[in-house]
Amino acid sequence: xxxxxxxxxxxxxxxxxxxxxxxxxxxxxxxxxxxxxxxxxxxxxxxxxxxxxxxxxxxxxxxxxxxxxxxxxxxxxxxxxxxxxxxxxxxxxxxxxxxxxxxxxxxxxxxxxxxxxxxxxxxxxxxxxxxxxxxxxxxxxxxxxxxxxxxxxxxxxxxxxxxxxxxxxxxxxxxxxxxxxxxxxxxxxxxxxxxxxxxxxxxxxxxxxxxxxxxxxxxxxxxxxxxxxxxxxxxxxxxxxxxxxxxxxxxxxxxxxxxxxxxxxxxxxxxxxxxxxxxxxxxxxxxxxxxxxxxxxxxxxxxxxxxxxxxxxxxxxxxxxxxxxxxxxxxxxxxxxxxxxxxxxxxxxxxxxxxxxxxxxxxxxxxxxxxxxxxxxxxxxxxxxxxxxxxxxxxxxxxxxxxxxxxxxxxxxxxxxxxxxxxxxx
Numbered sequence: 001x002x003x004x005x006x007x008x009x010x011x012x013x014x015x016x017x018x019x020x021x022x023x024x025x026x027x028x029x030x031x032x033x034x035x036x037x038x039x040x041x042x043x044x045x046x047x048x049x050x051x052x053x054x055x056x057x058x059x060x061x062x063x064x065x066x067x068x069x070x071x072x073x074x075x076x077x078x079x080x081x082x083x084x085x086x087x088x089x090x091x092x093x094x095x096x097x098x099x100x101x102x103x104x105x106x107x108x109x110x111x112x113x114x115x116x117x118x119x120x121x122x123x124x125x126x127x128x129x130x131x132x133x134x135x136x137x138x139x140x141x142x143x144x145x146x147x148x149x150x151x152x153x154x155x156x157x158x159x160x161x162x163x164x165x166x167x168x169x170x171x172x173x174x175x176x177x178x179x180x181x182x183x184x185x186x187x188x189x190x191x192x193x194x195x196x197x198x199x200x201x202x203x204x205x206x207x208x209x210x211x212x213x214x215x216x217x218x219x220x221x222x223x224x225x226x227x228x229x230x231x232x233x234x235x236x237x238x239x240x241x242x243x244x245x246x247x248x249x250x251x252x253x254x255x256x257x258x259x260x261x262x263x264x265x266x267x268x269x270x271x272x273x274x275x276x277x278x279x280x281x282x283x284x285x286x287x288x289x290x291x292x293x294x295x296x297x298x299x300x301x302x303x304x305x306x307x308x309x310x311x312x313x314x315x316x317x318x319x320x321x322x323x324x325x326x327x328x329x330x331x332x333x334x335x336x337x338x339x340x341x342x343x344x345x346x347x348x349x350x351x352x353x354x355x356x357x358x359x360x361x362x363x364x365x366x367x368x369x370x371x372x373x374x375x376x377x378x379x380x381x382x383x384x385x386x387x388x389x390x391x392x393x394x395x396x397x398x399x400x401x402x403x404x405x406x407x408x409x410x411x412x413x414x415x416x417x418x419x420x421x422x423x424x425x426x
Contacts, residue, residue, distance in 0.1 A: 007124070007125075008118060008124070009116070009118035009123050009124030009125070010123060010124055010125040011123060011125070015326070016326075019323045019326070020311055020314070020321055020323065021127065021307055021308075021311060023156075023321050023323055024156060024307050024310050024311055024314075024321075025109055025127075025129055025307055027152055027155050027156045028129040028149075028152040028305055028307075028310075029107060029109065029129055030152070030155070031148040031151045031152050031155070032107040032131050032148055033107070035105070035144065035148055036105050037105040037106060037107040037131055037133075038105065038106055038107070039106070039107060039108065040087050040090060040091070040106040040107070040108045041108060041110065042080070042083070042086040042087060042089070042090050042108070042110075043080075043086070044079060044080060044110070044111070044113075045069075045077045045078060045079050045080060046077065046078060046080055046085070046086055046089065047075070047076065047077060047078075048066070048068055048076040048077060048078045049076075050078075050085050050086070050089055050293060051066060051078055051080075051081060051082075051085055053292050053293055054084070054085035054088075054261055054289050054292050054293050055081070055082060055085060055261065056201060056261070061081045061082070061114060062081075064115070065081060065114040065115045065116055066078045066079070066081050066114070066115070067079040067081075067113050067114075067115060079112075079113035080110075080112055080113065081112055081113060081114045082112060082304065083108055083110065083112065083128060083130040083304055084130065084132060084261070084286065084289070084302055084304070085261075085289070085293065087106055087108055087130070087132050087302075088132065088134060088289060088290060088293065088295070088298075088300065089293060091104055091106065091132075091134055092290065092293075092294075092295040092298075096134070097134060097135050097295075097296070097298055102134070102135035102136050103133040103134055103135045103136035103141060103300070104132075104133070104134040104135055105131075105132075105133050105134075106131070106132050106134070107129065107130065107131045107132075108129070108130050108131075108132075109127070109128070109129045109130075109307075110127070110128070111125055111126065111127055112125075112126055112127075112128055113125055113126075114126075119276075119277065120274075120275065120277065120312075121274050121275070121277030121308070121309055121312055122277050123308060126306060126307075126308050127306070127307035127308055128281075128304045128305060128306055128307060129304070129305050129307060130283075130302060130303060130304035130305070131145060131148065131302055131303055131304075132300060132301075132302035133145060133300060133301050133302060134290075134298055134300040135298045135299070135300060136299060136300075137285075137287065137299035139234050139235075139237035139238045139241060139265075140237075140241060141301055142238045142264075142265040142284075142285060142301050143238050143241035143242050143245065145283065145301055145302065145303055146163065146238075146242060146247060146267060146303075147242070147245050147247055149269065149281060149303055149305060150163070150247050152305070153269070153280075153310070156310070156314060156319065156321065157314070157317075157319040157321070158271075158310070158313055158314060158317065158319065159317065160271060160272065160273060160313075160316075160317055161269050161270065161271045161280060161313065162248075162250060162269070162270050162271075162272070163247065163248065163249040163250065163267060163268075163269055164249070164250050164252040164255050164267060164268045164269075164270060165238075165239070165242075165249045165250065165251055165252065165255070165265075165266075165267050166223070166224070166251065166252050166253060166254075166255035166256075166266045166267070167223065167224065167227060167231055167232075167234070167235040167264050167265060167266065168203070168223055168256070168262050168263055168264060168266050168284070169223055169226065169227050169228065169231050169263070169264065170228070170230070170231055170263050170264055170287065171263075171288070172228045172230070172231075173226055173227055173228035173231055174223070174226075174263075176226055177221065177223050177226035178202055178203070180221045180226065181202045181203065181205075181206075181220065181221055182198055182199070182202045184219075184220050184221055185198045185202055185205055185220075186198060188216045188217075189216065190205075190213065190216075194208065194213065203223075203256050204256065205217075206220065206254050206256045207254075207256040209276075217254070220254075222253040222254070223253065224251075224253050231264055234264055234265075235264065235265065238265055249267075252268075255267070255268055261286040261288065261289040261292065262284040262285065262286055263284075263285050263286060263287045263288060264284070264285040264287065265284050265285040265301065266282075266283075266284035266285070267282055267283060267284055267303070268281070268282035269281045269282060269305070271309075271313040271316065273313060273316030273317060274309065274312055274313060274316060277309070279306075279309065280305065280306055280309040280310055280313050281303060281304060281305030281306055281309070281310070282303060282304070283301070283302050283303025283304060284301065284302075284303075285299070285300070285301040286300055286301070286302070287299035287300065324355070325355055325376060325377075325378070326355060326375070326376060327355050327356065327357045327375040327376055327377040328354055328355045328356065328377055328378055328379065328419055329346075329349055329354055329355070329356040329357075329377055329378070329379045329380070329381060329415055329419075330356070330357050330358075330359070330371070330372035330375050330377040330379070330380050330381070330398075331343075331345065331346050331356065331357070331358045331359065331380070331381045331382075332359045332363075332365065332368040332369060332372060332380055332381065332382045332383075333358075333359065333382075333383060333384075334365060334382070334383065334384035334385070335384055335385050337385060337388055338383040338384055338385070338387070338388060341383060341388060341393075341408065342358070342381060342383055342393070343358060345381060345393070345408070345411050345412065346358050348412050349412055349415060352412055352416065354412075354415060354416065354419065357375055357377065359371055359372070365382075372398060373398060377398060378397065378398060378399065378418075378419065379395060379396065379397060379398060379415060379418060379419065380394075380395075380396040380398055381393050381394070381395060381396075381411065381415070382394040382396060382403075383408075387405070388408070390405075391407060391408055391409070392405040392406060392407055392408060393405070393406060393408050393411050394406075395411070395414055395415065395418065397418070
């Protein structure tokens with residue numbers, strides 16, 4: 001027996017649970033592909049500075065949660081704690097923004113890593129599907145991404161999620177708000193770590209989840225009261241487009257999220273069935289991130305949705321996903337000649353798109369049929385020497401127990417007819 005276990009705060013995805021995770025990933029990706037987003041994949045580790053510059057040196061992610069390492073060559077690397085900075089770096093490196101067709105639309109899926117205290121819904125290794133629209137400033141683009149996320153959740157049958165929406169302003173109006181917020185925060189009874197944040201990034205204090213801090217923030221100035229006319233108009237257009245698309249949202253003036261690169265539109269999806277870790281996904285506009293990491297000015301917007309959190313939300317609602325059958329047909333050979341014949345039919349069925357398995361290991365009929373029933377297959381193909389001498393195989397319905405002999409040469413057609421949208425028993 002192995003003495004090794006998955007590291008603390010991580011998990012293994014194995015059947016049957018892994019099927020739900022695959023279904024969630026596919027459901028989130030499907031609307032993106034229909035909207036012109038192409039797939040991107042980046043390394044699991046990047047230069048530390050990519051995240052310290054982009055995500056923000058004052059964020060918990062950079063100061064407390066990043067897994068960092070020094071290579072033998074002296075390079076400082078970090079396991080990626082989020083996807084946006086990596087995908088933007090890849091797009092810039094490949095000069096996708098110079099191809100003349102902006103925005104560059106990309107989606108991605110992968111594992112991310114943060115050193116956090118493990119608890120339900122929070123892991124040190126977690127899975128996300130994300131989307132980025134790079135190089136265009138348009139409220140319709142912000143609304144598009146929100147709508148695509150909502151459509152993905154709805155396609156899964158998720159209903160009890162809420163969309164929180166805010167605007168964080170831009171480089172014109174945020175400095176005025178920042179100064180007003182700093183003046184307010186300096187008058188509060190805060191610990192030293194939090195007081196340091198007042199000078200570095202005071203908006204992050206609004207994101208503090210401690211009740212002792214939140215109570216003192218009751219009278220804090222809000223960004224919505226300091227938005228310039230351009231930001232106010234932009235945000236109102238996003239709200240109007242969402243409303244027209246039938247997307248309900250809640251205005252949350254304290255919504256900041258944990259990353260420094262956000263500007264203007266900021267949003268988060270929460271599910272009240274998940275307890276304290278209620279966020280299932282979120283994102284926003286990050287117009288200055290490209291310049292922060294050494295690129296040109298490329299206003300952009302994106303989001304990341306947690307696969308793990310979405311699965312937990314589905315379970316909280318009792319949603320049963322309509323998962324494809326792992327095995328539709330199970331082949332049971334009786335004798336060596338039948339093994340060769342049925343193995344050939346198994347290959348044909350798989351090539352015809354039918355999920356088919358085989359009784360490996362020379363099992364007897366009784367044990368092989370037990371395996372067939374455990375596999376979840378609807379049909380069994382059974383053949384022995386007498387069947388082959390007559391040129392037939394036995395096709396058995398494992399639900400009803402009904403069994404018919406069909407010509408071996410027509411077995412694939414017979415199986416597909418029995419499994420089709422309008423099943424016909426041969």
